[in-house]
Amino acid sequence: MTRSIFSDYKIGNLTLDNRIVMAPMTRGFADNETGEVNYLVADYYGKRARYGAGLIITEGIAINELAKGTYGIPGMFTHRQALSWQKVTREVHQYKTRIFAQLWHVGRVSHQEILNGHAPVAPSPIAAIGKVHRLRNPFPTPRALMNTEIYQIIDDYRDAARNAMEAGFDGVEIHAAHGYLIDQFISEKTNQRQDEFGGSLQNRLRFLDLIIKEVKKVVPKNRISIRISEKKDDDTDYVWEYPEEMVCAITGILAKHQLKILHPSVENYGDTLQNEPRSLHALFRQYWNETLIAVGNIAPDKGSNIIEENQADLIAFGQLFISNPDLVVRLKADQVIFPYKVKDQLTCLN
Numbered sequence: 001m002t003r004s005i006f007s008d009y010k011i012g013n014l015t016l017d018n019r020i021v022m023a024p025m026t027r028g029f030a031d032n033e034t035g036e037v038n039y040l041v042a043d044y045y046g047k048r049a050r051y052g053a054g055l056i057i058t059e060g061i062a063i064n065e066l067a068k069g070t071y072g073i074p075g076m077f078t079h080r081q082a083l084s085w086q087k088v089t090r091e092v093h094q095y096k097t098r099i100f101a102q103l104w105h106v107g108r109v110s111h112q113e114i115l116n117g118h119a120p121v122a123p124s125p126i127a128a129i130g131k132v133h134r135l136r137n138p139f140p141t142p143r144a145l146m147n148t149e150i151y152q153i154i155d156d157y158r159d160a161a162r163n164a165m166e167a168g169f170d171g172v173e174i175h176a177a178h179g180y181l182i183d184q185f186i187s188e189k190t191n192q193r194q195d196e197f198g199g200s201l202q203n204r205l206r207f208l209d210l211i212i213k214e215v216k217k218v219v220p221k222n223r224i225s226i227r228i229s230e231k232k233d234d235d236t237d238y239v240w241e242y243p244e245e246m247v248c249a250i251t252g253i254l255a256k257h258q259l260k261i262l263h264p265s266v267e268n269y270g271d272t273l274q275n276e277p278r279s280l281h282a283l284f285r286q287y288w289n290e291t292l293i294a295v296g297n298i299a300p301d302k303g304s305n306i307i308e309e310n311q312a313d314l315i316a317f318g319q320l321f322i323s324n325p326d327l328v329v330r331l332k333a334d335q336v337i338f339p340y341k342v343k344d345q346l347t348c349l350n
């Protein structure tokens with residue numbers, strides 16, 4: 001059978017109606033005090049499901065009180081927050097679309113004003129680069145986590161994952177990309193710890209490793225996606241010195257845990273890396289035979305080629321899903337696809 005973006009896809013006992021994924025996108029429309037989402041958020045995701053998205057990965061969802069990096073970020077650490085997400089999962093499931101909750105902790109990329117007076121936390125006391133989103137203050141120096149606190153956060157990931165499954169999600173995505181907490185542990189630039197979480201690459205990956213180990217206790221292993229990137233949202237010049245070593249080490253951990261879904265994040269799919277003649281996806285494909293999600297400014301007419309040529313198994317679109325809630329219908333009918341404008345992000349939840 002020919003592979004196409006419109007053909008169904010199986011990951012173990014999880015079947016997707018097609019290979020089109022809505023990429024995770026923070027929208028800031030949760031109640032800032034409670035971290036709960038309302039019926040407008042259910043309608044927003046529901047619309048993408050009604051028009052046929054195969055899989056939706058939600059915006060980043062905070063796993064505890066200190067996990068938020070801006071205003072209006074939803075949470076998954078209280079019973080009421082999880083209950084509020086039930087509206088979303090019910091709405092989406094009506095249309096047979098699958099939905100994963102993206103579990104997020106921003107670590108140092110935050111500010112006391114966002115965290116009710118608490119300092120942001122990180123592996124080491126090294127400030128993020130640039131200014132806090134929406135506040136425009138410089139990022140403060142974060143408080144280095146005590147060893148015992150790290151184990152508590154690992155448990156928080158598990159508890160948030162359990163809450164997500166109880167709220168009706170089909171799976172979770174662990175956000176280990178873009179310079180947020182897990183990535184801060186992975187990168188030697190932001191991790192100067194002397195304990196078992198710092199030093200060698202193996203030690204720096206231990207936080208991710210232990211999070212996966214805990215999350216697997218509450219989510220089946222074929223329903224856990226890992227998002228990884230070289231790129232950091234705050235430190236835009238950062239690149240991996242040895243990309244192949246990183247890719248081998250990361251895929252090694254995923255294979256050890258028998259995970260099935262990897263979601264590498266780049267701005268432009270296919271761009272070669274600075275220290276490697278291949279693209280991030282091509283490099284991951286070499287070491288990863290399970291489900292690979294392609295993403296990054298993919299032109300609507302290019303998704304099918306990527307699937308047909310077996311470069312990846314699923315195609316994620318981000319911004320085009322904001323400007324075209326009915327993106328899948330438009331792709332199928334070869335209709336006009338509206339470009340994304342930043343105002344779409346800031347003003348409308350449609």
Ligand SMILES: Cc1cc2nc3c(=O)[nH]c(=O)nc-3n(C[C@H](O)[C@H](O)[C@H](O)COP(=O)(O)O)c2cc1C
Nearest residue numbers: 023024025026059060265296297298317318319345
């Ligand atoms: C408004 C907006 C919010 C985003 N929020 C997140 C997020 O919460 N988690 C994440 O992993 N990526 C996030 N991203 C990155 C997207 O998932 C995606 O990788 C990126 O937009 C590239 O895909 P695209 O060119 O199809 O939009 C966000 C992107 C945008 C535009």
